[in-house]
Amino acid sequence: MTRIALVTGGSRGIGAAVARRLAADGFDVAVQYYAAAEQAEAVAVVCRDFGVQAMAIQADARSGQALRELKAKLDAEGWTPSVVVHCAGVAHYGLLEDTEEDVWDDLLLLHLKSAYHLTKLFGSAMIWNRGGRFVHLSSLWGVVGAAGEAVYAASKGGLNAFVKSMAKELASAGVTVNAVAPGAIDTDMLAALDEREKASLCDAIPLGRLGKAEEVADLVRFLVSDSASYITGQVIGINGGWSGDNA
Template sequence: MTFAASAQAFSSSRTALVTGASRGIGAAVARRLAADGARVIVHCHSALELAEQVAEQCRSLSGTDSFAVQADVRSGEALKRLKGELDRRSLEPDILIHCAGTAYYRLLDDTDEEAWDDLFNVHLKSAYWLAKLFGPAMTWNRQGRMVFLSSIWGLTGAAGEIAYSAAKGGLNSFTKALAKEMAGSGVTVNAVAPGAVETDMLAALTPEEKAGLIGEIPLGRLARPEEVADAVRFLVSDDAGYVTGQVIGLSGGWMI
Protein backbone atom coordinates (compact mmCIF):
# COMPACT_ATOMS: atom_id res chain seq x y z
CA MET A 1 0.00 0.00 0.00
CA THR A 2 1.35 3.40 -0.95
CA PHE A 3 -0.02 6.86 -0.43
CA ALA A 4 -0.57 9.46 -3.09
CA ALA A 5 1.32 12.69 -2.73
CA SER A 6 -0.36 15.16 -0.41
CA ALA A 7 0.32 18.44 1.29
CA GLN A 8 2.90 18.21 4.04
CA ALA A 9 1.37 17.94 7.50
CA PHE A 10 4.53 19.10 9.27
CA SER A 11 6.27 22.43 9.20
CA SER A 12 9.65 20.70 9.47
CA SER A 13 11.18 17.24 9.59
CA ARG A 14 9.89 15.25 12.54
CA THR A 15 10.76 11.95 14.22
CA ALA A 16 7.90 9.59 15.07
CA LEU A 17 7.97 6.48 17.23
CA VAL A 18 5.10 4.18 16.27
CA THR A 19 4.56 1.12 18.43
CA GLY A 20 2.97 -2.01 17.03
CA ALA A 21 3.90 -0.91 13.53
CA SER A 22 4.80 -4.21 11.89
CA ARG A 23 1.24 -4.69 10.59
CA GLY A 24 -2.32 -3.37 10.61
CA ILE A 25 -3.09 0.10 11.90
CA GLY A 26 0.44 0.71 13.21
CA ALA A 27 1.99 -0.05 9.83
CA ALA A 28 -0.55 2.21 8.09
CA VAL A 29 0.26 5.02 10.54
CA ALA A 30 4.00 4.58 9.97
CA ARG A 31 3.60 4.80 6.20
CA ARG A 32 1.25 7.77 6.44
CA LEU A 33 3.65 9.79 8.58
CA ALA A 34 6.57 8.83 6.36
CA ALA A 35 4.61 10.07 3.33
CA ASP A 36 4.49 13.43 5.12
CA GLY A 37 8.25 13.46 5.51
CA ALA A 38 8.72 12.12 9.03
CA ARG A 39 11.53 9.82 10.06
CA VAL A 40 9.67 6.83 11.51
CA ILE A 41 10.92 4.45 14.19
CA VAL A 42 8.95 1.28 13.41
CA HIS A 43 8.46 -0.67 16.64
CA CYS A 44 7.46 -4.31 16.90
CA HIS A 45 7.23 -6.92 19.64
CA SER A 46 8.50 -9.97 17.75
CA ALA A 47 7.77 -9.63 14.01
CA LEU A 48 11.08 -7.92 13.22
CA GLU A 49 11.15 -9.04 9.60
CA LEU A 50 7.75 -7.45 8.95
CA ALA A 51 8.82 -4.30 10.81
CA GLU A 52 11.93 -4.08 8.63
CA GLN A 53 9.71 -4.25 5.55
CA VAL A 54 7.57 -1.39 6.87
CA ALA A 55 10.71 0.61 7.67
CA GLU A 56 11.92 0.10 4.09
CA GLN A 57 8.55 1.37 2.81
CA CYS A 58 8.90 4.39 5.09
CA ARG A 59 12.39 5.13 3.78
CA SER A 60 11.15 5.03 0.20
CA LEU A 61 8.26 7.37 1.05
CA SER A 62 10.13 9.92 3.13
CA GLY A 63 13.74 9.71 2.05
CA THR A 64 14.72 9.61 5.72
CA ASP A 65 16.61 6.97 7.69
CA SER A 66 13.53 5.27 9.14
CA PHE A 67 14.36 1.99 10.90
CA ALA A 68 12.84 -0.87 12.91
CA VAL A 69 13.24 -1.57 16.63
CA GLN A 70 12.07 -4.42 18.84
CA ALA A 71 10.79 -4.31 22.43
CA ASP A 72 8.09 -5.80 24.64
CA VAL A 73 5.86 -2.87 25.63
CA ARG A 74 4.71 -4.87 28.68
CA SER A 75 8.16 -4.34 30.19
CA GLY A 76 9.37 -1.03 31.52
CA GLU A 77 12.94 -2.33 31.37
CA ALA A 78 12.56 -3.22 27.69
CA LEU A 79 11.22 0.24 26.92
CA LYS A 80 14.10 1.82 28.86
CA ARG A 81 16.51 -0.14 26.67
CA LEU A 82 14.64 1.07 23.60
CA LYS A 83 15.02 4.66 24.75
CA GLY A 84 18.71 4.01 25.40
CA GLU A 85 19.11 2.81 21.83
CA LEU A 86 17.47 5.97 20.52
CA ASP A 87 19.60 8.11 22.84
CA ARG A 88 22.72 6.52 21.34
CA ARG A 89 21.44 7.56 17.92
CA SER A 90 20.79 11.10 19.29
CA LEU A 91 17.08 10.74 18.50
CA GLU A 92 14.29 12.31 20.54
CA PRO A 93 10.88 11.46 19.03
CA ASP A 94 8.57 14.45 18.98
CA ILE A 95 5.68 12.27 17.80
CA LEU A 96 4.64 9.20 19.80
CA ILE A 97 1.90 6.93 18.45
CA HIS A 98 1.05 3.93 20.63
CA CYS A 99 -0.66 1.31 18.45
CA ALA A 100 0.65 -1.88 20.06
CA GLY A 101 -2.12 -4.03 21.46
CA THR A 102 -3.75 -7.42 21.68
CA ALA A 103 -7.33 -8.66 21.54
CA TYR A 104 -8.92 -10.88 24.19
CA TYR A 105 -12.38 -12.44 23.91
CA ARG A 106 -13.64 -13.91 27.21
CA LEU A 107 -16.49 -13.46 29.64
CA LEU A 108 -15.42 -12.15 33.04
CA ASP A 109 -15.91 -15.58 34.62
CA ASP A 110 -13.44 -17.01 32.12
CA THR A 111 -10.85 -14.22 32.52
CA ASP A 112 -8.11 -15.17 34.94
CA GLU A 113 -5.93 -12.67 36.76
CA GLU A 114 -2.92 -13.31 34.53
CA ALA A 115 -4.89 -12.46 31.39
CA TRP A 116 -6.37 -9.37 33.06
CA ASP A 117 -2.93 -8.10 34.08
CA ASP A 118 -1.51 -8.82 30.63
CA LEU A 119 -4.22 -6.73 28.91
CA PHE A 120 -3.57 -3.82 31.26
CA ASN A 121 0.18 -4.09 30.78
CA VAL A 122 -0.10 -4.14 26.98
CA HIS A 123 -2.62 -1.33 26.62
CA LEU A 124 -2.30 0.90 29.69
CA LYS A 125 0.89 0.40 31.67
CA SER A 126 2.82 0.61 28.42
CA ALA A 127 1.30 4.05 27.84
CA TYR A 128 2.56 5.09 31.28
CA TRP A 129 6.09 3.97 30.45
CA LEU A 130 6.11 5.52 26.97
CA ALA A 131 4.87 8.88 28.25
CA LYS A 132 7.26 8.81 31.20
CA LEU A 133 10.26 7.99 29.04
CA PHE A 134 9.59 10.15 25.97
CA GLY A 135 7.42 12.93 27.39
CA PRO A 136 10.16 14.87 29.23
CA ALA A 137 12.05 15.70 26.02
CA MET A 138 8.83 16.94 24.42
CA THR A 139 8.16 19.10 27.47
CA TRP A 140 11.70 20.47 27.45
CA ASN A 141 11.50 21.26 23.73
CA ARG A 142 7.99 22.67 24.17
CA GLN A 143 6.58 20.69 21.28
CA GLY A 144 5.27 17.20 20.78
CA ARG A 145 2.34 15.03 19.85
CA MET A 146 1.12 11.86 21.54
CA VAL A 147 -1.70 9.71 20.18
CA PHE A 148 -2.88 6.51 21.84
CA LEU A 149 -4.87 3.95 19.90
CA SER A 150 -7.98 3.19 21.92
CA SER A 151 -11.27 1.52 20.95
CA ILE A 152 -14.97 2.26 21.01
CA TRP A 153 -15.17 -0.48 23.63
CA GLY A 154 -13.23 1.81 25.92
CA LEU A 155 -16.13 4.25 25.57
CA THR A 156 -19.12 1.91 25.60
CA GLY A 157 -17.89 -1.40 27.00
CA ALA A 158 -18.35 -4.78 25.34
CA ALA A 159 -19.76 -8.00 26.76
CA GLY A 160 -17.20 -10.74 26.28
CA GLU A 161 -14.35 -8.22 26.14
CA ILE A 162 -14.49 -6.78 29.63
CA ALA A 163 -10.72 -6.80 30.27
CA TYR A 164 -10.04 -5.15 26.92
CA SER A 165 -12.81 -2.60 27.49
CA ALA A 166 -11.51 -1.76 30.96
CA ALA A 167 -7.93 -1.34 29.72
CA LYS A 168 -9.02 0.93 26.88
CA GLY A 169 -11.29 2.90 29.22
CA GLY A 170 -8.30 3.47 31.47
CA LEU A 171 -6.28 4.55 28.44
CA ASN A 172 -8.93 7.14 27.59
CA SER A 173 -8.76 8.62 31.09
CA PHE A 174 -4.97 8.52 30.99
CA THR A 175 -5.08 10.46 27.72
CA LYS A 176 -7.30 13.19 29.16
CA ALA A 177 -5.30 13.59 32.37
CA LEU A 178 -1.94 13.60 30.61
CA ALA A 179 -3.23 16.17 28.13
CA LYS A 180 -3.94 18.52 31.03
CA GLU A 181 -0.49 17.97 32.52
CA MET A 182 1.38 18.58 29.28
CA ALA A 183 -0.69 21.36 27.71
CA GLY A 184 1.34 24.09 29.38
CA SER A 185 4.43 22.82 27.57
CA GLY A 186 2.82 22.88 24.14
CA VAL A 187 2.46 19.08 23.94
CA THR A 188 -0.86 17.64 22.80
CA VAL A 189 -2.19 14.23 23.86
CA ASN A 190 -5.14 12.55 22.14
CA ALA A 191 -6.60 9.12 21.44
CA VAL A 192 -8.29 7.57 18.45
CA ALA A 193 -11.04 5.06 19.24
CA PRO A 194 -11.86 2.96 16.16
CA GLY A 195 -14.74 0.57 15.83
CA ALA A 196 -14.33 -2.49 13.61
CA VAL A 197 -11.22 -2.27 11.42
CA GLU A 198 -10.09 -4.76 8.79
CA THR A 199 -7.03 -6.08 10.64
CA ASP A 200 -5.73 -9.31 12.18
CA MET A 201 -7.74 -8.55 15.34
CA LEU A 202 -10.87 -9.71 13.50
CA ALA A 203 -9.22 -12.92 12.30
CA ALA A 204 -11.03 -14.96 14.96
CA LEU A 205 -14.44 -14.09 13.46
CA THR A 206 -16.13 -16.48 11.07
CA PRO A 207 -17.35 -15.06 7.73
CA GLU A 208 -20.89 -15.18 9.11
CA GLU A 209 -19.89 -13.29 12.24
CA LYS A 210 -18.04 -10.67 10.19
CA ALA A 211 -21.04 -10.24 7.90
CA GLY A 212 -23.30 -9.79 10.94
CA LEU A 213 -20.91 -7.19 12.34
CA ILE A 214 -20.86 -5.25 9.08
CA GLY A 215 -24.65 -5.35 9.03
CA GLU A 216 -24.68 -3.35 12.28
CA ILE A 217 -22.50 -0.55 10.88
CA PRO A 218 -24.50 2.26 9.21
CA LEU A 219 -21.80 2.86 6.59
CA GLY A 220 -22.01 -0.82 5.72
CA ARG A 221 -18.34 -1.75 5.85
CA LEU A 222 -15.31 -2.13 8.08
CA ALA A 223 -12.84 0.70 8.44
CA ARG A 224 -9.55 0.48 6.57
CA PRO A 225 -6.33 0.85 8.56
CA GLU A 226 -5.43 3.80 6.34
CA GLU A 227 -8.55 5.66 7.49
CA VAL A 228 -7.44 5.35 11.09
CA ALA A 229 -3.97 6.49 10.01
CA ASP A 230 -5.47 9.60 8.44
CA ALA A 231 -7.14 10.51 11.75
CA VAL A 232 -3.82 10.06 13.53
CA ARG A 233 -2.09 12.10 10.84
CA PHE A 234 -4.40 15.03 11.54
CA LEU A 235 -3.87 14.86 15.30
CA VAL A 236 -0.08 15.06 14.94
CA SER A 237 -0.17 17.74 12.25
CA ASP A 238 0.44 21.45 12.65
CA ASP A 239 -3.27 21.97 11.96
CA ALA A 240 -4.22 20.20 15.22
CA GLY A 241 -2.24 22.39 17.59
CA TYR A 242 -5.39 23.33 19.55
CA VAL A 243 -6.74 19.77 19.81
CA THR A 244 -5.80 17.96 23.01
CA GLY A 245 -7.39 15.64 25.55
CA GLN A 246 -9.80 14.22 22.97
CA VAL A 247 -10.88 10.64 22.27
CA ILE A 248 -11.85 10.66 18.60
CA GLY A 249 -14.41 8.00 17.66
CA LEU A 250 -14.08 6.33 14.27
CA SER A 251 -16.85 3.78 13.89
CA GLY A 252 -18.77 4.43 10.66
CA GLY A 253 -21.78 5.47 12.71
CA TRP A 254 -21.80 2.20 14.67
CA MET A 255 -21.44 3.97 18.02
CA ILE A 256 -22.60 7.57 18.28
Protein backbone atom coordinates in the same frame (compact mmCIF):
# COMPACT_ATOMS: atom_id res chain seq x y z
CA MET B 1 14.29 20.47 11.55
CA THR B 2 14.08 16.69 11.46
CA ARG B 3 10.73 15.29 12.53
CA ILE B 4 10.89 11.93 14.29
CA ALA B 5 8.03 9.62 15.24
CA LEU B 6 7.98 6.49 17.36
CA VAL B 7 5.18 4.06 16.49
CA THR B 8 4.63 1.16 18.87
CA GLY B 9 3.03 -1.94 17.42
CA GLY B 10 4.23 -0.75 14.04
CA SER B 11 4.79 -4.12 12.41
CA ARG B 12 1.19 -4.76 11.35
CA GLY B 13 -2.35 -3.46 11.10
CA ILE B 14 -3.06 0.08 12.21
CA GLY B 15 0.46 0.61 13.55
CA ALA B 16 2.02 -0.27 10.20
CA ALA B 17 -0.43 2.01 8.39
CA VAL B 18 0.43 4.85 10.78
CA ALA B 19 4.16 4.37 10.23
CA ARG B 20 3.70 4.52 6.45
CA ARG B 21 1.46 7.61 6.63
CA LEU B 22 3.90 9.51 8.83
CA ALA B 23 6.82 8.57 6.59
CA ALA B 24 4.86 9.87 3.61
CA ASP B 25 4.53 13.15 5.51
CA GLY B 26 8.29 13.37 5.99
CA PHE B 27 8.77 11.88 9.44
CA ASP B 28 11.71 9.65 10.24
CA VAL B 29 10.04 6.65 11.86
CA ALA B 30 11.06 4.17 14.57
CA VAL B 31 8.89 1.07 14.17
CA GLN B 32 8.66 -0.77 17.49
CA TYR B 33 7.76 -4.45 17.39
CA TYR B 34 7.70 -7.32 19.85
CA ALA B 35 8.16 -10.52 17.83
CA ALA B 36 7.40 -9.80 14.15
CA ALA B 37 10.89 -8.73 13.10
CA GLU B 38 10.46 -9.43 9.38
CA GLN B 39 7.17 -7.55 9.15
CA ALA B 40 8.58 -4.60 11.07
CA GLU B 41 11.62 -4.40 8.80
CA ALA B 42 9.31 -4.59 5.77
CA VAL B 43 7.38 -1.61 7.12
CA ALA B 44 10.65 0.26 7.66
CA VAL B 45 11.67 -0.47 4.06
CA VAL B 46 8.41 1.01 2.77
CA CYS B 47 8.95 4.06 4.99
CA ARG B 48 12.44 4.56 3.53
CA ASP B 49 10.92 4.57 0.05
CA PHE B 50 9.45 7.96 0.98
CA GLY B 51 12.97 9.34 1.36
CA VAL B 52 13.07 9.33 5.15
CA GLN B 53 15.04 7.33 7.66
CA ALA B 54 13.34 4.40 9.37
CA MET B 55 14.40 1.69 11.75
CA ALA B 56 12.70 -1.39 13.15
CA ILE B 57 13.40 -1.69 16.85
CA GLN B 58 12.50 -4.61 19.11
CA ALA B 59 11.06 -4.10 22.57
CA ASP B 60 8.40 -5.58 24.81
CA ALA B 61 5.99 -2.68 25.31
CA ARG B 62 4.72 -4.30 28.51
CA SER B 63 8.10 -3.83 30.17
CA GLY B 64 9.36 -0.55 31.54
CA GLN B 65 12.93 -1.81 31.37
CA ALA B 66 12.52 -2.81 27.72
CA LEU B 67 11.11 0.61 26.85
CA ARG B 68 13.98 2.31 28.66
CA GLU B 69 16.38 0.23 26.57
CA LEU B 70 14.46 1.22 23.43
CA LYS B 71 14.90 4.88 24.34
CA ALA B 72 18.61 4.31 24.92
CA LYS B 73 18.91 2.86 21.41
CA LEU B 74 17.12 5.87 19.95
CA ASP B 75 19.33 8.22 21.97
CA ALA B 76 22.40 6.46 20.62
CA GLU B 77 21.19 7.23 17.09
CA GLY B 78 20.47 10.84 18.00
CA TRP B 79 16.74 10.30 17.59
CA THR B 80 14.43 12.32 19.86
CA PRO B 81 10.80 11.67 18.91
CA SER B 82 8.46 14.65 18.90
CA VAL B 83 5.59 12.29 18.08
CA VAL B 84 4.74 9.05 19.89
CA VAL B 85 1.89 6.93 18.53
CA HIS B 86 1.06 4.03 20.82
CA CYS B 87 -0.57 1.29 18.73
CA ALA B 88 0.79 -1.83 20.44
CA GLY B 89 -2.07 -4.01 21.61
CA VAL B 90 -3.82 -7.36 21.57
CA ALA B 91 -7.46 -8.39 21.63
CA HIS B 92 -9.06 -10.68 24.18
CA TYR B 93 -12.45 -12.33 23.89
CA GLY B 94 -14.02 -14.21 26.78
CA LEU B 95 -16.36 -13.97 29.72
CA LEU B 96 -14.76 -12.61 32.86
CA GLU B 97 -15.39 -15.84 34.78
CA ASP B 98 -13.32 -17.67 32.17
CA THR B 99 -10.49 -15.11 32.14
CA GLU B 100 -7.35 -15.82 34.14
CA GLU B 101 -5.69 -13.11 36.20
CA ASP B 102 -2.55 -13.16 34.07
CA VAL B 103 -4.62 -12.14 31.03
CA TRP B 104 -5.96 -9.15 32.96
CA ASP B 105 -2.42 -8.18 34.00
CA ASP B 106 -1.05 -8.63 30.49
CA LEU B 107 -3.61 -6.37 28.81
CA LEU B 108 -3.27 -3.64 31.41
CA LEU B 109 0.49 -3.72 31.05
CA LEU B 110 0.37 -3.54 27.26
CA HIS B 111 -2.41 -1.02 26.79
CA LEU B 112 -2.22 1.15 29.89
CA LYS B 113 1.02 0.87 31.86
CA SER B 114 3.00 1.16 28.63
CA ALA B 115 1.35 4.57 28.12
CA TYR B 116 2.71 5.59 31.53
CA HIS B 117 6.23 4.51 30.58
CA LEU B 118 6.12 6.11 27.13
CA THR B 119 4.92 9.42 28.54
CA LYS B 120 7.60 9.52 31.23
CA LEU B 121 10.35 8.47 28.83
CA PHE B 122 9.53 10.76 25.89
CA GLY B 123 7.47 13.51 27.45
CA SER B 124 10.41 15.27 29.10
CA ALA B 125 12.05 16.15 25.79
CA MET B 126 8.73 17.37 24.42
CA ILE B 127 8.29 19.63 27.45
CA TRP B 128 11.83 20.93 27.06
CA ASN B 129 11.24 21.58 23.35
CA ARG B 130 7.86 23.19 24.06
CA GLY B 131 5.87 20.90 21.82
CA GLY B 132 5.04 17.33 20.87
CA ARG B 133 2.28 14.87 20.20
CA PHE B 134 1.09 11.72 21.91
CA VAL B 135 -1.62 9.68 20.20
CA HIS B 136 -2.85 6.46 21.81
CA LEU B 137 -4.86 3.78 20.08
CA SER B 138 -7.96 3.17 22.17
CA SER B 139 -11.16 1.38 21.13
CA LEU B 140 -14.91 1.82 20.91
CA TRP B 141 -15.09 -0.78 23.69
CA GLY B 142 -13.12 1.50 25.98
CA VAL B 143 -15.97 4.01 25.62
CA VAL B 144 -19.10 1.84 25.70
CA GLY B 145 -17.92 -1.57 26.99
CA ALA B 146 -18.97 -4.94 25.59
CA ALA B 147 -19.96 -8.36 26.88
CA GLY B 148 -17.02 -10.72 26.56
CA GLU B 149 -14.64 -7.75 26.29
CA ALA B 150 -14.44 -6.64 29.93
CA VAL B 151 -10.66 -6.92 30.25
CA TYR B 152 -9.94 -5.29 26.90
CA ALA B 153 -12.53 -2.56 27.53
CA ALA B 154 -11.19 -1.83 31.02
CA SER B 155 -7.64 -1.42 29.75
CA LYS B 156 -8.77 0.93 26.99
CA GLY B 157 -11.13 2.83 29.29
CA GLY B 158 -8.27 3.41 31.68
CA LEU B 159 -6.19 4.60 28.76
CA ASN B 160 -8.89 7.13 27.86
CA ALA B 161 -8.81 8.57 31.38
CA PHE B 162 -5.01 8.70 31.27
CA VAL B 163 -5.15 10.61 27.97
CA LYS B 164 -7.52 13.21 29.40
CA SER B 165 -5.38 13.66 32.49
CA MET B 166 -2.06 13.92 30.66
CA ALA B 167 -3.54 16.40 28.20
CA LYS B 168 -4.13 18.74 31.13
CA GLU B 169 -0.70 18.13 32.64
CA LEU B 170 1.21 18.74 29.42
CA ALA B 171 -0.86 21.48 27.79
CA SER B 172 1.18 24.34 29.20
CA ALA B 173 4.24 22.94 27.38
CA GLY B 174 2.41 22.79 24.05
CA VAL B 175 2.23 18.99 24.11
CA THR B 176 -1.06 17.48 22.97
CA VAL B 177 -2.35 14.09 24.08
CA ASN B 178 -5.22 12.39 22.29
CA ALA B 179 -6.66 8.95 21.61
CA VAL B 180 -8.36 7.47 18.60
CA ALA B 181 -11.07 4.90 19.32
CA PRO B 182 -11.71 2.68 16.30
CA GLY B 183 -14.76 0.51 15.90
CA ALA B 184 -14.61 -2.48 13.57
CA ILE B 185 -11.45 -2.16 11.49
CA ASP B 186 -10.41 -4.80 8.96
CA THR B 187 -7.21 -5.98 10.64
CA ASP B 188 -5.89 -9.15 12.25
CA MET B 189 -8.01 -8.46 15.33
CA LEU B 190 -11.08 -9.50 13.32
CA ALA B 191 -9.38 -12.59 11.90
CA ALA B 192 -11.47 -14.86 14.11
CA LEU B 193 -14.66 -13.80 12.30
CA ASP B 194 -15.79 -15.76 9.26
CA GLU B 195 -17.33 -14.04 6.23
CA ARG B 196 -20.89 -14.53 7.51
CA GLU B 197 -20.01 -12.93 10.83
CA LYS B 198 -18.27 -10.04 9.10
CA ALA B 199 -21.33 -9.50 6.90
CA SER B 200 -23.56 -9.45 9.98
CA LEU B 201 -21.25 -6.94 11.62
CA CYS B 202 -21.31 -4.71 8.54
CA ASP B 203 -25.12 -4.79 8.62
CA ALA B 204 -24.96 -3.20 12.10
CA ILE B 205 -22.63 -0.41 10.98
CA PRO B 206 -24.49 2.59 9.51
CA LEU B 207 -21.88 3.05 6.77
CA GLY B 208 -22.25 -0.65 5.96
CA ARG B 209 -18.61 -1.71 5.94
CA LEU B 210 -15.54 -2.33 8.02
CA GLY B 211 -13.06 0.49 8.44
CA LYS B 212 -9.59 0.42 6.95
CA ALA B 213 -6.33 0.72 8.85
CA GLU B 214 -5.34 3.50 6.47
CA GLU B 215 -8.40 5.52 7.51
CA VAL B 216 -7.34 5.34 11.14
CA ALA B 217 -3.82 6.31 10.09
CA ASP B 218 -5.20 9.38 8.31
CA LEU B 219 -6.85 10.48 11.56
CA VAL B 220 -3.58 9.98 13.44
CA ARG B 221 -1.72 11.92 10.75
CA PHE B 222 -4.09 14.85 11.28
CA LEU B 223 -3.74 14.73 15.07
CA VAL B 224 0.06 15.00 14.89
CA SER B 225 -0.06 17.82 12.34
CA ASP B 226 0.09 21.56 13.01
CA SER B 227 -3.57 21.75 12.00
CA ALA B 228 -4.50 19.88 15.20
CA SER B 229 -2.56 22.10 17.60
CA TYR B 230 -5.78 23.12 19.44
CA ILE B 231 -7.02 19.54 19.91
CA THR B 232 -6.03 17.77 23.10
CA GLY B 233 -7.57 15.50 25.70
CA GLN B 234 -9.93 13.95 23.16
CA VAL B 235 -10.98 10.36 22.51
CA ILE B 236 -12.03 10.51 18.89
CA GLY B 237 -14.22 7.74 17.52
CA ILE B 238 -13.71 6.35 14.03
CA ASN B 239 -16.40 3.72 13.68
CA GLY B 240 -18.64 4.28 10.66
CA GLY B 241 -21.41 5.45 12.96
CA TRP B 242 -21.53 2.15 14.86
CA SER B 243 -22.38 2.40 18.55
CA GLY B 244 -21.46 -1.21 19.31
CA ASP B 245 -25.03 -1.90 20.45
CA ASN B 246 -25.10 -5.43 19.06
CA ALA B 247 -21.94 -6.52 20.92
